[in-house]
Every structure is written in structure tokens, then in C-alpha cells.
Amino acid sequence: MPFLLISGTIAVSFLIGMPIRLIPKLFNWWYRHPFIPLLLLTAGIACCFLSVQPKFIVTEIVARDAGHITQKTPEPTLLITGWFVTAFATTHLYVKPLFAVVKKILKL
Numbered sequence: 001m002p003f004l005l006i007s008g009t010i011a012v013s014f015l016i017g018m019p020i021r022l023i024p025k026l027f028n029w030w031y032r033h034p035f036i037p038l039l040l041l042t043a044g045i046a047c048c049f050l051s052v053q054p055k056f057i058v059t060e061i062v063a064r065d066a067g068h069i070t071q072k073t074p075e076p077t078l079l080i081t082g083w084f085v086t087a088f089a090t091t092h093l094y095v096k097p098l099f100a101v102v103k104k105i106l107k108l
């Protein structure tokens with residue numbers, strides 16, 4: 001099951017990001033703005049983190065063989081959004097221009 005989740009996530013991220021690779025103007029723009037994937041990565045991790053905070057925990061009553069049990073789970077919308085945004089940002093992060101920007105900043 002984990003293999004399917006991970007491979008499915010990567011496949012969806014690559015399919016959604018395919019225009020970045022196939023449209024030269026879009027690729028050049030994305031490549032010249034390396035902080036956008038970093039911001040997306042930060043937003044995705046923040047969504048995942050928020051989904052497990054007590055304010056966002058969802059309580060469900062689940063029927064089992066022995067009766068009903070109360071189950072606490074992370075807020076699914078935040079968790080799934082954070083998961084896919086993090087995956088998309090990670091698979092489309094080009095580090096070479098990011099290093100060039102950091103190098104330029106450090107020389108100042």
C-alpha cells in the first residue's frame with residue numbers, strides 16, 4: 001500500500017507539472033524563479049503540520065465488531081492538500097538556480 005501511495009503521488013505530480021517541462025516559456029519562467037517551489041514546499045508542509053493540530057483533529061465514531069469506537073484522525077482536506085503540494089514542489093524544485101541565487105546573496 002505505501003508503494004502505491006508514493007508512486008501514485010509522484011505520477012500525479014509529474015502529470016500536473018508536465019506543462020512546466022513541455023512549454024519552454026513556462027519552464028524558463030519556473031527555472032528563473034526558484035523560490036516559488038520553496039514557497040509551495042513550505043505551504044505544503046504547513047498544511048500537513050496544521051492537519052494534526054488539536055484544533056483540526058476530526059473525531060469519528062466507527063462501528064467495529066465489538067461495538068462503536070471513537071477515532072481521532074487528522075483533518076483530511078488539509079492533509080491531502082499538504083501532501084500533494086509538498087510532492088509537487090519537491091518534484092519540480094530545480095536546485096541549480098537556487099544555489100546561484102544563494103551564492104549571489106552571500107557575495108554581497
